[in-house]
Amino acid sequence: QVQLVESGGGSVRAGESLVLSCAASGYTFSRYRYCAGWFRQAPGKEREFVAAITATGTSTYSDSVKGRFTVLQDNAKDITYLRMNMLNSEDSAIYYCASKTSDFGACANVGTSPRDFSAWGQGTQVTVST
Numbered sequence: 001q002v003q004l005v006e007s008g009g010g011s012v013r014a015g016e017s018l019v020l021s022c023a024a025s026g027y028t029f030s031r032y033r034y035c036a037g038w039f040r041q042a043p044g045k046e047r048e049f050v051a052a053i054t055a056t057g058t059s060t061y062s063d064s065v066k067g068r069f070t071v072l073q074d075n076a077k078d079i080t081y082l083r084m085n086m087l088n089s090e091d092s093a094i095y096y097c098a099s100k101t102s103d104f105g106a107c108a109n110v111g112t113s114p115r116d117f118s119a120w121g122q123g124t125q126v127t128v129s130t
Helices: none
Strands: 003-007 010-013 018-025 034-041 048-053 059-061 069-074 079-084 093-101 124-129
Touching: 003 093, 018 034, 018 093, 018 124, 034 069, 034 079, 048 069, 048 079, 059 069, 079 093
Parallel strands: 010 124
Antiparallel strands: 003 018, 018 079, 034 048, 034 093, 048 059, 069 079, 093 124
């Protein structure tokens, strides 16, 4: 079972940047069977997709963060990063990293639904003040 631990959350002002990290452990299969994703959940709202990256390095972003956020994967360290620039108050939420295991072969495709992911971290709070 994959275990995920997020870090890097905090309180910043609008326009500033943060980098979140997600350290993974407990891989049962080759590292390339796994895709990584980031979701967020604000109070009273549903968990929403932020970004994802496949084992082959293809990244996907939600429209609300495209151009401001970047997801990066360090396969040697089993860490996924979410670099967040130009933060605004609407980015305030608990951020969760998630992992998807491909049924066969490299994880080359990943969806944007939480149901696509089988392992989750505990979340890290990001608060953006104006």
